Amino acid sequence: MRLLKRLMAVGLTALLALLSVLPASAAEPEVSAYAAVLYDPHSGAVLYEKNGYEVLPMASTTKIMTALLAFESGRSAEPVEITQEMVAVEGSSMGLKAGDVLTLSSIAEGMMMASGNDGANAIALFLGGDAESFAALMNDRAAEIGMEQTHFVTPSGLDAEGHGSTAYDMALLGAEAMRRPEFAETVGTEALQVEFLSPEKTVRYENHNRLLQLYADCTGIKTGFTKKAGRCLVSAAERDGAALVCVTLNAPDDWNDHIALFEYGFAQMEPRVLTADFAPCAVPVVGGTAQVVPCTVQLEAAASLYRNAAVTEELYLPRFIYAPVAAGEVLGFVRYVVNGKTLAEVPLTAVVSVPVQPDTRSDFQKWAERYFPHLAER
Structure with missing residues (x-):
């Protein structure tokens, strides 16, 4: 019996020594978000998921799709004359006025910086002719990306019946958008000077995505908020050749959620x-x-x-x-x-x-x- 105890003690010591040299997997972080997904766009793997497949409102992260369609349209350099219908929209604004003229890409850039609903509406009416037709373009593109549980109604993300997505689908959208160089360059910038063709002026817009200042590896993408959706955030980060996309929907502490999830992901x-x-x-x-x-x-x-x-x-x-x-x-x-x-x-x-x-x-x-x-x- 004494010999058995001695052997067990030696075996336990050896096991503990072995465990001490094995790489420890990072513990899954606690996040404030109701829904969250951490996605590896290179492999298509989901590294973290919490209510990630539940359809929810996603607020102004909707504008990721609006900007992507603008950059993909082949009409980025075309001038757009702003109409009263384009600016007749509530919520956040990039300060467009009827009669202003600026290129489509400039509108997309200003929209992504200031989260301007007027910019989103201008893009929708310019490319689609009306909001319903542009929503159809958004949904067609979503289907191509594989966003199976997403339905777009508005170009800005203002609450509307039937307008919703999932954290997983928004991760797919974020990954797709970041493959577009003009998009990635825009959302990875802390501030942009946007040129107006008429009246001739330059307007400086600050990026609402504070994660660009808070997290050194962050490369974009977009914030969002409505009372119904709560705080929403789609972000991307790169480190040592690895790229990750993180999405949180209805997250009271979204900045820290994303930092914790990225650290967890890069550790994997x-x-x-x-x-x-x-x-x-x-x-x-x-x-x-x-x-x-x-x-x-x-x-x-x-x-x-x-x-x-x-x-x-x-x-x-x-x-x-x-x-x-x-x-x-x-x-x-x-x-x-x-x-x-x-x-x-x-x-x-x-x-x-x-x-x-x-x-x-x-x-x-x-x-x-x-x-x-x-x-x-x-």
């Missing part, structure tokens, strides 16, 4: 060389001095992924190739996929050269096989 990320375990493969060769040519990855590919992410390796090679084959010649590619999302595509190249098999037949044999192929077959 780690750099990984995708090509590290690639095993050389081969492609059959027709008419060459060798029957197959080995091929391997042309270059190294790496990504920052959450721990335990399962990476799928998909090979794309021809069934065969005709000689000659030159060393270094691209024969196909390997695709690395996580959760159905492509992380990288790496060319596969021939490791060695395979010359054409020399023809050693005599002239008589060639003549005979050409004119009497039935004899050659014997």
Whole structure:
């Protein structure tokens, strides 16, 4: 019995020592938000979720879609004359007046800085003709992104019957919008000088997203608030090659929620060389001095992924190739996929050269096989 106790004590000590050197997973943070999602746009993984699939009002984070449509329209440089109908809207404003003229992109920039409902309305009427038609454009784009539980009614996010989304859907929208360079540059700026064409003037707008000052890794995106929706925030951050999108809906302490969630998320990320375990493969060769040519990855590919992410390796090679084959010649590619999302595509190249098999037949044999192929077959 004494020996058993001694062995158990030794075993427990060894276990504790082992646990002390294993990396500890960060504990999930407590957040004030009613709904929250932390999303990895590279892999499509949800790293944190709280009521993330419940449809809720999302206030002015709606303007992410409005700005995205403006930047994607191909009409960014077109001048827009502001009408009384455009500015006849309640709530926050970027100070537009009937008769002002500025480009569509300038309106989008000012709208995202000041969260101007007048700017959102101007974009909607300019691109859609009327609010209903623009809402249809918003919903069509949402469907393309995969926002299955989202329905847009207003371009600004003012409360309206049926206007709602989920934290998860808004994360998809945030990730999609940040892929647009003009959008990302706008929302990542703490203040912008917006030029008016008429009357000629420059107006400075401050970004409402205080997370840009509070969190060094923050790269955007948009705040929102109505009494019905509460405080809403969609934000993005990058660190050491990893990118995350965070969404909170109805969050009394949203700044701290996002900081805590980002810290939690980045603690789950780690750099990984995708090509590290690639095993050389081969492609059959027709008419060459060798029957197959080995091929391997042309270059190294790496990504920052959450721990335990399962990476799928998909090979794309021809069934065969005709000689000659030159060393270094691209024969196909390997695709690395996580959760159905492509992380990288790496060319596969021939490791060695395979010359054409020399023809050693005599002239008589060639003549005979050409004119009497039935004899050659014997």
